Amino acid sequence: MRSRLIQKMHRALEKRFPEKRLFLRSDTETRFIRLRSETQLLAWAGGAITLAWTIIATAILLMDTIGAGNFRAQALRDQMIYEERLNALSLERDRRADEALAAQERFSLALEQISLMQSELLTSEDRRREMETGIEVVQATLRRAMQEREAARDEAATLTAALEGDGTSIAAITGGSETGGTVDLLADALATTAAERDLIAADAQFAIEHAAEMELALRLLEEKNDAIFRQLEEAMTVSVEPLDRMFRAAGLNPDDLLAAARRGYSGTGGPLMPFQFSTRGGDNDPETERANAILGGLDRINLYRIAAERAPFDIPVRDNYRFTSGFGQRWGRMHNGTDFAAPIGTPIYAPADGVVTFAGWSSGYGRMVKIQHEFGIETRYAHQNRIRVQVGQRVSRGDRIGDIGNSGRSTGPHLHYEIRVGGRPVNPMIYIRAGQDVF
Known part of the structure; x- marks a missing residue:
């Protein structure tokens, strides 16, 4: 029964793939290779599989290439949009700084006129x-x-x-x-x-x-x-x-x-x-x-x-910088301050008069400085590269207290700036924006 089934399959294959001979002639003799139906079937199946795999692999590569091109184009567009936003923020910051300076000059002139x-x-x-x-x-x-x-x-x-x-x-x-x-x-x-x-x-x-x-x-x-x-x-x-x-x-x-x-x-x-x-x-x-x-x-x-x-109405970074993270939830956790990204060594200035209560290493904050101001307000400056004040030192608004760095848990050089009122963290941008029309 089994041999009959094999014979039937052989006869069916011979109809599709008749037996062939491949002759190999040399100067002295001639040889041939007999290609049976089963061998031809295996060769044809192997070729078909190889061709199919080549087509599928080529299609996958083409799709990946097209997708990567789209991703790169999208990334470039996002980068351009981000840079435009950064430039707009920088221009807005410079304009606000000019307006604050003009307001301060007008305030001084008004005081002189009043006198x-x-x-x-x-x-x-x-x-x-x-x-x-x-x-x-x-x-x-x-x-x-x-x-x-x-x-x-x-x-x-x-x-x-x-x-x-x-x-x-x-x-x-x-x-x-x-x-x-x-x-x-x-x-x-x-x-x-x-x-x-x-x-x-x-x-x-x-x-x-x-x-x-x-x-x-x-x-x-x-x-x-x-x-x-x-x-x-x-x-x-x-x-x-x-x-x-x-x-x-x-x-x-x-x-x-x-x-x-x-x-x-x-x-x-x-x-x-x-x-x-x-x-x-x-x-x-x-x-x-x-x-x-x-x-x-x-x-x-x-x-x-x-x-x-x-009161800390001034901004702690005056050189070129960009905001990288604001106050609020970030990655499922509360971010209690505002991050100013700038090169290592960028000066950090005290935004108000106060007394230094901490200056040293603080776990994930890295090198950090705490300043106690009037009215129950405390400011913190984390991830510094160098601390330039000591505990107990009295500082005035505009004094340099340290340099921006990458110490502690940080993904790049930046200043983590916090304001706490009565021990409770508040958004530093509230104070910075409030002081933009005055300072």
């Missing part, structure tokens, strides 16, 4: 006080002159009546003296009285004319003072509002910050003391109140400046 206006205001106020005093003196002189003029008129009237009367009356007035002597005496008295009356009248007219001039000058001075007050009040509004917005954007209470800054600078005296003008026991006049309000605004700006120096 000049304050000096002019003090000078104008002194002049106004002097003019008021002069007007009071002129008015008193005028009243005294009017009284003396009335007395002189009464005396002249009495003497005139005596001259027009008889000798008995004259004698009675003169106490029994001779009539001729009395007449001469009365004539001299009348002449003296007339001269005094004319002098008093001239003094009164002079006082009236100068009182009007002084009142006009006082009114002009008051208008000038009002214009100066308005300029100062507008300057206060323009200067205080950006600072107030900066602290509120960072989640800080401006009143608490100002109270803390005022406790640290509680001395009195100097150019920002309130005006103290004598008002004869009464309340201050409106101009004095406005002047004191402006001085209060200047004091508030000064306290804002002190508080801003002590």
Whole structure:
């Protein structure tokens, strides 16, 4: 049964692959190789398999090549988009830095103008006080002159009546003296009285004319003072509002910050003391109140400046850099800071005044520095290449505290920057963005 099946298969193969002979001739003899049907089938199957494998492998290689080309093109497009975003961020950073510098210059110029206006205001106020005093003196002189003029008129009237009367009356007035002597005496008295009356009248007219001039000058001075007050009040509004917005954007209470800054600078005296003008026991006049309000605004700006120096509103890296990771979840874990990628050795600057509480190696953070600032704020600077401060050292805003490196658990040279308020991490970009319009 088995042999019959084999024979049938052989006959079927012979129909498809008839037996062939391959002759090999040499100079002396001829040989042949017999190719049976089974051998031809195996050769054909092997060739078909090889051809199929070649076609499939070639197709796979072509698909991989096309796919790799697409991936490379996509990677190049992504790289171009990323570089464009980096360039845009760099331009935005430079523009913000220029705007911050311009704002700081405007703030300094405004303070200088406010100081000049304050000096002019003090000078104008002194002049106004002097003019008021002069007007009071002129008015008193005028009243005294009017009284003396009335007395002189009464005396002249009495003497005139005596001259027009008889000798008995004259004698009675003169106490029994001779009539001729009395007449001469009365004539001299009348002449003296007339001269005094004319002098008093001239003094009164002079006082009236100068009182009007002084009142006009006082009114002009008051208008000038009002214009100066308005300029100062507008300057206060323009200067205080950006600072107030900066602290509120960072989640800080401006009143608490100002109270803390005022406790640290509680001395009195100097150019920002309130005006103290004598008002004869009464309340201050409106101009004095406005002047004191402006001085209060200047004091508030000064306290804002002190508080801003002590909170980390500045950026710790000023050279060329790029943001590589922000605050929030990353790879399933919380990233408590912001990463600034830059070459090794790039300077790191303190963003605010404070005291160094840690400077050394800290596990995955590598070389790290911690700075304690006012208002319960702490900043951290990790993965440094070199630390340039010591524990207990007091630093100011803009002082160099270290260099960017690649220490600790880091995939490349960068600065890991953290801000903690009351021990709780917050997004550093809140403070950096809040300070961009001021610093």
